[in-house]
Amino acid sequence: MITKGRVTATLDGDFVVFMIGFRLNKIWAIHKWLPVFLAMPKMLKELNSNKDLGYLHHEIWFGRTLILVQYWRSKEKLLAYAKNKDAQHLPAWKAFNQSIGSEGSVGIWHETYQATRGTYENIYVNMPSFGLGKAGKLQFVGKGQNNAQQRFEKNE
Structure with missing residues (x-):
């Protein structure tokens, strides 16, 4: 479902953004990359089934370099x-x-970023719930949230 208009997301407390993925350097070496590819759905199923592990949500993009962003x-x-x-x-x-x-x-590859109050901002316009908006709470952009600087300050 698309939320029409401008919304922003918040998440109470600190959180971590973990980006992970793999790159097919030799596309024809299916016997090498297929087991790597198939390992991730098992981990995501495990993480989704046990919220005590601290996993909140993910988004995934496919291509020669697969990118998975986790919260x-x-x-x-x-x-x-x-x-x-x-x-x-x-x-x-x-x-x-x-x-x-x-x-x-x-x-x-992977990269890890820790977010604390005042260190992140976001905007979603005419989008379905996505990214931090799925991990946290969406709210319509109100007074004092019209630009990135204001959203950073609101999160401080």
Whole structure:
């Protein structure tokens, strides 16, 4: 459903934006990249089924470089999941290192950003609920929220 007009999103407290993905360096090496590709849906299913892990939401884009943007409650929750021996992540990471490592047919990347009050802003115009708008709460843009500077200040 598209929300007509201008809305902005907030999320109570600090949160983490975690961007992760992979790049097909050798597209024809399907036997190398397919297991990497198939590992992510298992992790997302696990994360979606247990909100205590601190995972909030994700958006995903497909292409030669796959990009997955995740929203987490805290860096501590994100790191705990990454190290959890009973979760899907560690076996997938181990398999990647054993089968690909520095061989080069598939690239893996991630970036992590911690957001606190006053360090983020956003605007959505005529959009369905998306990104931080799905992880947090959407509200129509009101007085004093018309530009990025004002939205930064409102979040302080």
